[in-house]
Amino acid sequence: MNTLLHFQLKKELEDILGSEWVRDADVDIHPLIVDTWWATRMLEKNNLPLPKSEFVVQPAIAKEVSALLRIAQLYRIPIIPRGGSASDTAGSFALDRGIVLDMRRMNRVIDLDTTSQVVTVQAGIMMSDLEQILNAQGFTTNHLPASMYCSTVGGFLSTRGSGVLSSKYGKIEDLLLSAEVALPDGSVLRTCPVPRSSAGPQLSRLFVGAEGIFGVFTEITLQMFQLPEKRAFPAFAFKSLDDAFTAGRKIMTSGLKPAVMRVYDEADSRKMVQPVLGDVGTFEGLLVLGFDGTAEFVDLEVKIASEMCRSAGGTSIGEELGSKWWNHRYDFYYPPHTLESSSYMYAVTDTLARYREAPGLYRDLKHTLETKFAEHELEFVAHFSHWYEWGMSIYPNFIVRCPPEDPYEGYSLFIEIWRTAVEVMHRHNGTINEHHGTGFKLGRFYRDLEPERFELVRKVKTALDPKNILSPGMFGLEV
Amino acid sequence: MNYYPEELYHKTVSEWRNMPMSNYICPATRARFFESESPRGYAGLMARFDSADERNRALIEQRLDSCSMCRLCQFKALDDTSIPDAIAWFRRTRSLNANSSSGLKNSSGRSDSLSVEKEKIGKGKSLLVASHLLRDTAAKQVAEGSPALGTGIGAILWTPDLISLYRYGHWTDLADSLAKIQEVLKQYPGFIVPTSCDLYHFAQIFGFSDPPPKTLWQTADLCSGSGDSQATGRAIVVPAIPEALLKEGTAFSSFCRDRGYEFANGPNDAYTAEPKYFASFDDPLYNERFPEVAENWAREIGQFADYLKADVVVIESPTATEEFRRITKDFPAKSVLDLLQPDAEPGRQHGKSKGKS
Numbered sequence: 001m002n003t004l005l006h007f008q009l010k011k012e013l014e015d016i017l018g019s020e021w022v023r024d025a026d027v028d029i030h031p032l033i034v035d036t037w038w039a040t041r042m043l044e045k046n047n048l049p050l051p052k053s054e055f056v057v058q059p060a061i062a063k064e065v066s067a068l069l070r071i072a073q074l075y076r077i078p079i080i081p082r083g084g085s086a087s088d089t090a091g092s093f094a095l096d097r098g099i100v101l102d103m104r105r106m107n108r109v110i111d112l113d114t115t116s117q118v119v120t121v122q123a124g125i126m127m128s129d130l131e132q133i134l135n136a137q138g139f140t141t142n143h144l145p146a147s148m149y150c151s152t153v154g155g156f157l158s159t160r161g162s163g164v165l166s167s168k169y170g171k172i173e174d175l176l177l178s179a180e181v182a183l184p185d186g187s188v189l190r191t192c193p194v195p196r197s198s199a200g201p202q203l204s205r206l207f208v209g210a211e212g213i214f215g216v217f218t219e220i221t222l223q224m225f226q227l228p229e230k231r232a233f234p235a236f237a238f239k240s241l242d243d244a245f246t247a248g249r250k251i252m253t254s255g256l257k258p259a260v261m262r263v264y265d266e267a268d269s270r271k272m273v274q275p276v277l278g279d280v281g282t283f284e285g286l287l288v289l290g291f292d293g294t295a296e297f298v299d300l301e302v303k304i305a306s307e308m309c310r311s312a313g314g315t316s317i318g319e320e321l322g323s324k325w326w327n328h329r330y331d332f333y334y335p336p337h338t339l340e341s342s343s344y345m346y347a348v349t350d351t352l353a354r355y356r357e358a359p360g361l362y363r364d365l366k367h368t369l370e371t372k373f374a375e376h377e378l379e380f381v382a383h384f385s386h387w388y389e390w391g392m393s394i395y396p397n398f399i400v401r402c403p404p405e406d407p408y409e410g411y412s413l414f415i416e417i418w419r420t421a422v423e424v425m426h427r428h429n430g431t432i433n434e435h436h437g438t439g440f441k442l443g444r445f446y447r448d449l450e451p452e453r454f455e456l457v458r459k460v461k462t463a464l465d466p467k468n469i470l471s472p473g474m475f476g477l478e479v
Numbered sequence: 480m481n482y483y484p485e486e487l488y489h490k491t492v493s494e495w496r497n498m499p500m501s502n503y504i505c506p507a508t509r510a511r512f513f514e515s516e517s518p519r520g521y522a523g524l525m526a527r528f529d530s531a532d533e534r535n536r537a538l539i540e541q542r543l544d545s546c547s548m549c550r551l552c553q554f555k556a557l558d559d560t561s562i563p564d565a566i567a568w569f570r571r572t573r574s575l576n577a578n579s580s581s582g583l584k585n586s587s588g589r590s591d592s593l594s595v596e597k598e599k600i601g602k603g604k605s606l607l608v609a610s611h612l613l614r615d616t617a618a619k620q621v622a623e624g625s626p627a628l629g630t631g632i633g634a635i636l637w638t639p640d641l642i643s644l645y646r647y648g649h650w651t652d653l654a655d656s657l658a659k660i661q662e663v664l665k666q667y668p669g670f671i672v673p674t675s676c677d678l679y680h681f682a683q684i685f686g687f688s689d690p691p692p693k694t695l696w697q698t699a700d701l702c703s704g705s706g707d708s709q710a711t712g713r714a715i716v717v718p719a720i721p722e723a724l725l726k727e728g729t730a731f732s733s734f735c736r737d738r739g740y741e742f743a744n745g746p747n748d749a750y751t752a753e754p755k756y757f758a759s760f761d762d763p764l765y766n767e768r769f770p771e772v773a774e775n776w777a778r779e780i781g782q783f784a785d786y787l788k789a790d791v792v793v794i795e796s797p798t799a800t801e802e803f804r805r806i807t808k809d810f811p812a813k814s815v816l817d818l819l820q821p822d823a824e825p826g827r828q829h830g831k832s833k834g835k836s
Contacts, residue, residue: 027538028513030527031520034497041497044523047530058512085514086499104512128503150499333500340497 001054001077001097009075013057013099016067021058021105029053032100036088036340037441038347039411046407053080053094058105062180062188062218065101069216070186072099072469080471081212083155084126086147088348089439091159091211095473101216103154109133110219117224118177123154123217139224142169142259146333154217159437160209164329165290167252167387168259169225171435173208180219181207184465189215206460211437212471213457214464228292232302233260233322236314237283241265242359244285245384245392247312249355251289251305252387258305260290260326261387265362268381272397276331277324287314288322345403345414349421350434354391358384361428362394368424369398373417376400386434393434418442422449440473447476491565496522501562507545516545518562525569543570 001009006024013022023029033050034040043050054077059065072079078098085092094100103124111120114137121130127141127148134140143156145163155161156172157179169175180190181204191204207215238244244263251258264273264286273280280286287309291301306316331337339346353361366380382396398417403410422432422445432438438446447454457475461468473479495501501518502508508517515524524539531539543566 023513023515025515025538026531026535027524027542028515031514031517031523034523036497036499044496044526056514084499084502102512102514126503126509129509147499149503334498338498343493 005075006054009071009077010055012071013055013068016064016071017057017059021060022055023057024055028056032056032082032085032093035085035090035092037090038088038345039414039441040090042345042403042407042410048407051093051095051097053098053100056100056102058102060105062106062182065106065182065216065218066186066188068099068101069182069184069469073185073467076467076469078472079216079469081154081158081216083124083152083158084147084150086150086155087159087437087439089437089441091437091439091441091471091474092155095440095479098472103152103216106218107152111221112137114139117226118221119224120219120221121153123157123179123220124152127151127153127156134224135227138227140227141175141222142225143172143175146330149330153220153222157208157217157220158211160435162386162393162435164262164385165259165292166385167261168257168292171386173205175222175224176204176208177221177223179204179207179217179221181215182218183215184467184470188218190219193221209437211439211474213461213474213477215470228294228298230295230298231259231290231292231326232298232319233288233290233326234302234306234309234319235289235317235322235325236287236306236309237281237317238285238287238312238314239283240313241285241362243313244287245355245359247287247309247314248384248387248392250308250312252389252392253355254304254308256301256305257291258289258301258387259292260288260322261385261392262288262290262325263384264288265382267379268383268397271379271381272332272337272383273325276328276337277321280321281317288325290322290326339397339399345400345410346397347414347418348395348397348436349418349425350393350395350436351425351430351432352386352391352393352434353425353428353430357428357430358392358394361425361430362396364428365394365396365421365424368420369417372420373398373400373413376413377402378417394430395434419445438475440479443474443476445476488565488568491561492522492525495519495562495565496526505562515542521546521562521566525566528569 010022010024029052033052034044040050057068059068069079078094078096079101080092080094080098081101081103082092083103092100104126106122106124107126107129108122109119109125109130110122111118112134113119117139119130119134119139119141127143127145130153131140131144131148142165143161143163144165145151145156145161147161148163151161153172157176160171160173162171163169177195178191178193180188182188189203192199192202195202195204207217236244236247238247241263248261248263252261266282266284269280269283269286273286289302289305289309291298291305293301310316333340349365351361351365362382362384366382369378369380377400379399379401380396381399382394384392385395386393398421400413400417404413418441422442424430425432426449432442432445432449454476458477461477468478495518497519499519501522502514505518514520521543524542528536528539546563546566
């Protein structure tokens with residue numbers, strides 16, 4: 001963009017937001033060029049140029065978002081909505097050029113309906129801040145991922161985030177009642193105030209998991225819950241991972257509602273769990289359960305679930321480990337334990353499949369990656385942390401401790417590992433991702449492996465955003 | 480700069496650059512949400528400084544200034560001040576202010592002039608050096624819990640301004656301020672409440688360098704002016720108990736055994752005087768996440784204060800203070816001091832105290 005256009009656009013942006021909330025200095029843009037994806041960190045560490053936006057702007061109300069989108073249309077400049085930027089898919093910064101729309105100033109609670117247990121917020125509120133506000137009133141969203149400290153409600157909805165209590169309360173989209181969305185042309189859509197209506201398609205779902213390509217969440221209405229009277233975390237050790245899977249599946253399909261259902265394979269127990277929780281023993285399968293609610297009900301659920309675990313070959317190891325896990329559940333994602341603060345090449349290749357296919361998918365994925373990339377000493381660890389009535393997620397990390405020094409060789413290796421992983425997932429009817437989003441990083445696999453769905457997404461994108469203003473380059477779409 | 484290992488700086492910058500969770504612990508970031516004025520952003524800017532052109536270096540300095548001048552994290556009594564400490568180190572090693580357009584002076588080669596004769600500090604009397612953190616955090620809580628104030632106890636409010644004068648190399652103003660402090664120090668007895676981060680700067684300002692103190696305990700002794708704070712009867716409270724004191728056969732170990740005291744967090748003679756690397760987060764979940772740390776730390780302070788027969792105990796963390804107030808029900812004659820009103824008549828602060836003890 002030439003200087004004349006840059007100046008003119010800057011003035012127009014300042015007229016909308018005020019000069020304090022429009023920044024274009026290099027030092028303000030530079031911190032936005034990386035996310036937690038290994039590739040962006042690697043490029044920055046090698047002092048290689050990374051894509052930069054022209055501006056970062058911070059709106060406070062939906063009307064400002066709308067005005068910004070209209071200006072972007074006129075200047076044909078991309079707008080990239082950005083929450084807390086915990087993304088690991090290159091989904092929250094400009095891939096080529098554009099305006100980064102930092103949503104975190106839109107952080108007000110608009111309405112707290114304690115009668116219906118519903119809360120309406122601006123989309124940029126940090127999840128942790130919302131939880132604090134609700135907790136003070138005796139409520140919770142029960143959406144408690146480690147990233148709640150660095151992610152906005154709008155960001156979670158855009159990537160279908162999932163928290164540690166998902167097995168009972170679902171993913172973020174299961175809490176969604178309605179939303180207000182600024183569309184690419186600047187118009188504002190308010191979806192049906194409650195779900196379950198038969199008057200047309202549920203339009204709020206169009207924007208869930210869309211990673212900002214169809215519109216920008218500006219206001220969100222979520223279900224909330226009362227804080228539980230009791231939480232209990234029994235844990236069981238299994239001689240085989242399959243036994244742990246069986247126990248988990250039987251519990252999830254029995255009508256019981258564990259809030260936490262978490263199985264760790266032996267490698268994950270040893271390499272990821274042990275450094276945080278201490279020596280937890282050596283088990284082929286470690287299952288941590290969590291139940292919450294009224295004390296009487298929790299006790300009953302624990303009793304029934306424990307019997308089911310024992311009948312599947314599990315041995316109770318008490319509640320101390322589970323409680324310790326609960327109290328330290330976020331430590332895994334902070335230094336010195338988090339892989340994000342390491343120099344390793346790594347990624348979370350999370351996927352989701354039905355119970356019939358999931359165990360085979362896990363074994364195939366582990367075997368294939370460890371075999372094919374043996375020369376790079378690829379390590380594969382996994383846990384299984386989000387369970388449903390019909391299937392479960394697989395949450396593997398691959399770690400390459402000594403990636404190639406040459407940046408392109410490293411990048412190429414990273415993509416090859418991912419390609420191998422998603423092909424295995426696809427072969428077992430698994431999904432490309434479970435709750436971290438697709439973004440730019442995995443977009444090409446979405447385009448290649450799911451062409452029919454990709455084509456429909458492309459058509460919708462073209463209809464809503466013909467100038468490709470909003471978040472170009474996601475899902476394998478045009479950059 | 481012996482106190483801050485270069486590896487620690489690089490480790491901090493490397494880890495924080497890519498950790499989105501780091502932004503949560505910065506109160507300023509949570510209020511304004513500027514990425515370039517956030518811990519993650521600062522780490523990125525420091526990493527970029529060497530390759531930046533002159534204009535951008537000046538802008539980077541400005542952004543880093545917003546951290547150094549803020550220290551809101553300390554007011555909030557956060558445990559993790561990794562980035563502010565790293566910036567302080569970065570600033571001094573890069574002599575950032577040498578070319579600053581804001582008229583700040585170069586700090587290089589001037590630290591000797593800041594040395595204060597140790598024997599003049601609180602000589603013959605107890606010494607109270609209070610962290611500026613106390614102004615907004617523990618002061619109220621501690622004062623409100625006070626049944627009575629100890630006699631002859633005064634306070635130095637260790638202001639953020641003083642720290643800033645040091646960081647930015649305003650040596651003349653700093654020397655003037657220190658001279659005033661010297662006068663006050665001569666008048667008042669008291670005790671030391673060190674905090675890992677400020678103690679580092681405290682030691683820097685007062686020029687302890689031969690040998691440099693390695694632990695909080697050593698620094699506390701140096702600050703007391705005697706080299707043996709326990710022997711002088713001065714009340715010095717440190718957040719960790721030196722290992723040597725806990726060994727069998729010492730008076731302290733016998734004292735602990737007799738009273739059933741345990742030091743779950745200690746012994747920790749290696750509790751460093753350097754800005755510490757401690758990735759924890761002071762938020763409403765703090766107690767949930769680290770309940771044993773908060774409780775044990777507060778208990779240990781109380782136990783150690785009991786051993787020292789301390790007149791006054793001040794704690795800088797709201798969480799720990801709360802725990803301390805609960806725990807000190809078991810300890811007799813603990814007084815507190817309102818550092819918001821250091822000149823007020825002891826016992827009449829906040830309208831809660833009952834008079835001199």
